[in-house]
Amino acid sequence: MDGSGVIAPPRAKIRVESVVKTYAADRAAARTTALQDVSLHLGEGELVCLLGPSGCGKSTVLNLIAGFERPEFGAVTVDGRPVERPGPDRAVVFQQPQLFPWLSVLDNVTFGPRMAGVPPARYREDAERYLRLVGLTGFERHAPYELSGGMRQRVALARAWIANPAVLLMDEPFAALDAQTRLTMQELLLDLRRATGTTILFVTHDIDEALFLADRVLVMTARPGRIKAEVAVPRAAVRDFDNLFDAPAMAQRRHDLIALVREEARKAAP
Amino acid sequence: MTRTDGTRGSALRRPLLSLAATAAVLAVWQASGALGWIGPNLLPTPTEVLTTAAELAETGYRQVPLWEHVAVSLARAMAAFLAAIATGVPLGLVMGVSPTASALLDPFVQFLRPLPKLALIPLVIVWFGIGEFSKFFLIYLATFLSVVAGAAAAVASVGRDRLRAAEVLGVNRWQMFRHVLLPSTLPDLFTSVRLAIGIGWTTLIAAEMVAATSGLGWMVVNAGAYLRTDVVLLGIVLLGLFGYLLDLAVVGLRKRVVPWMGRE
Ligand SMILES: Nc1ncnc2c1ncn2[C@@H]1O[C@H](COP(=O)(O)OP(=O)(O)OP(=O)(O)O)[C@@H](O)[C@H]1O
Numbered sequence: 451m452d453g454s455g456v457i458a459p460p461r462a463k464i465r466v467e468s469v470v471k472t473y474a475a476d477r478a479a480a481r482t483t484a485l486q487d488v489s490l491h492l493g494e495g496e497l498v499c500l501l502g503p504s505g506c507g508k509s510t511v512l513n514l515i516a517g518f519e520r521p522e523f524g525a526v527t528v529d530g531r532p533v534e535r536p537g538p539d540r541a542v543v544f545q546q547p548q549l550f551p552w553l554s555v556l557d558n559v560t561f562g563p564r565m566a567g568v569p570p571a572r573y574r575e576d577a578e579r580y581l582r583l584v585g586l587t588g589f590e591r592h593a594p595y596e597l598s599g600g601m602r603q604r605v606a607l608a609r610a611w612i613a614n615p616a617v618l619l620m621d622e623p624f625a626a627l628d629a630q631t632r633l634t635m636q637e638l639l640l641d642l643r644r645a646t647g648t649t650i651l652f653v654t655h656d657i658d659e660a661l662f663l664a665d666r667v668l669v670m671t672a673r674p675g676r677i678k679a680e681v682a683v684p685r686a687a688v689r690d691f692d693n694l695f696d697a698p699a700m701a702q703r704r705h706d707l708i709a710l711v712r713e714e715a716r717k718a719a720p
Numbered sequence: 721m722t723r724t725d726g727t728r729g730s731a732l733r734r735p736l737l738s739l740a741a742t743a744a745v746l747a748v749w750q751a752s753g754a755l756g757w758i759g760p761n762l763l764p765t766p767t768e769v770l771t772t773a774a775e776l777a778e779t780g781y782r783q784v785p786l787w788e789h790v791a792v793s794l795a796r797a798m799a800a801f802l803a804a805i806a807t808g809v810p811l812g813l814v815m816g817v818s819p820t821a822s823a824l825l826d827p828f829v830q831f832l833r834p835l836p837k838l839a840l841i842p843l844v845i846v847w848f849g850i851g852e853f854s855k856f857f858l859i860y861l862a863t864f865l866s867v868v869a870g871a872a873a874a875v876a877s878v879g880r881d882r883l884r885a886a887e888v889l890g891v892n893r894w895q896m897f898r899h900v901l902l903p904s905t906l907p908d909l910f911t912s913v914r915l916a917i918g919i920g921w922t923t924l925i926a927a928e929m930v931a932a933t934s935g936l937g938w939m940v941v942n943a944g945a946y947l948r949t950d951v952v953l954l955g956i957v958l959l960g961l962f963g964y965l966l967d968l969a970v971v972g973l974r975k976r977v978v979p980w981m982g983r984e
């Protein structure tokens with residue numbers, strides 16, 4: 451179950467190999483080691499959840515794959531090509547929606563295609579479809595600041611999805627939502643993903659969320675982050691969220707994950 | 721103004737309080753003269769200032785009608801403000817975006833900006849003479865430097881995650897500037913223009929000390945030399961009033977252009 455023991459299958463979409471990442475700290479001489487020899491891979495069309503205590507380096511892993519950061523050692527590749535900069539092939543949904551407040555909901559959703567010079571006729575239908583899927587039909591002309599937090603995050607999801615990205619990176623996207631909205635969003639994510647086959651890396655604190663969504667859950671150690679364990683989720687046992695742990699296999703995995711995360715959380719905040 | 725009528729009540733509360741405070745100060749000011757606390761030459765009362773205003777409106781001050789003093793000052797200031805914004809915003813944005821431009825220009829901006837513009841008057845007269853351009857230049861310079869510094873800072877304060885969100889949507893460098901950075905800086909740009917106009921308006925009086933023969937600033941300085949404190953006070957009231965109106969105009973424009981300010 452050790453991170454270095456994970457062997458990437460040949461069809462990996464995303465590979466992170468023996469990556470080390472440190473940050474300079476403004477008020478301290480020593481650099482902070484965020485990631486210490488992290489290796490992971492995501493197969494084509496896989497949905498992997500990254501779980502771990504606060505500050506362990508989950509966002510750092512995501513930022514490396516997005517191309518926002520560069521590793522000091524090791525390699526990050528997507529489709530076998532090293533990641534050098536951010537690009538529209540790897541969509542990102544942040545914890546905060548990061549909408550553009552001067553644009554309407556519709557213009558936010560269509561921002562990517564419009565910047566790429568796609569003619570309106572080609573994206574209009576998609577925009578309508580995604581707005582309908584996220585339940586925002588009728589809000590096209592609203593400004594982002596006229597929406598609730600949950601509605602904003604749904605706009606962000608539609609905006610990320612409309613470009614039909616091969617990879618979707620999500621950094622605790624539903625953490626700020628109420629339980630009901632979060633469940634709606636999670637179900638929506640599963641539906642969209644079933645329809646599109648997008649490869650998704652999903653960072654979360656929430657064990658239940660990870661088990662509901664993921665094909666595989668990776669647990670990180672406390673900082674400096676490494677991959678501590680990998681738990682495969684038997685998707686056949688996953689039905690609806692309310693009865694998620696009726697299946698003994700799922701209850702067992704939940705039990706295991708709680709133990710793993712607790713152990714690391716204690717190290718992070720003794 | 722009951723609690724159940726919260727929005728309407730609070731919308732009215734502010735102007736009413738401001739009005740009440742203004743009225744109170746005017747009343748005390750008037751009383752101070754009427755009751756003989758302060759001599760009329762030291763501090764003419766509001767009614768005396770009003771009388772002077774009516775007089776000057778009719779006969780003018782030093783052969784120049786009062787409205788012309790106001791118009792001349794406003795024209796000088798507005799020309800300088802518009803030129804300062806038109807040149808200062810682009811330059812500040814370029815400095816914000818390009819570390820090279822910033823390294824080259826920042827020393828000059830930061831050196832000149834805090835300098836009292838009064839100190840420049842002798843040089844400006846030697847360079848440009850005592851015509852309109854000297855006055856324009858002084859107001860322009862003060863406003864321009866402040867706008868440049870503000871615009872450069874506005875770029876620096878755009879959130880990292882917003883830029884990242886745009887990057888993953890596939891924008892190129894120009895699109896990033898035009899469609900993300902520029903609109904993101906608008907709230908801060910308005911704030912810095914507002915501050916800069918305040919500074920520019922203050923410079924007006926310095927500018928009109930450069931051998932003017934009209935304008936509110938000139939009127940105040942000239943009337944002071946002849947101990948016409950009523951005219952001085954009238955000039956001060958008008959300078960303050962139009963400064964306030966200019967500020968209200970900028971704030972009004974900001975509400976239209978940047979409705980999202982403070983609501984993100
Ligand atoms: N921009 C940065 N500058 C300096 N240090 C950073 C920066 N970003 C992250 N770090 C450091 O790297 C470590 C990992 O950060 P990261 O944001 O990846 O954690 P995380 O697992 O996403 O935490 P959380 O669950 O709280 O979001 C942190 O402990 C922090 O000290």
Ligand SMILES: [Mg+2]
Nearest residue numbers: 508509510621
């Ligand atoms: Mg994080």
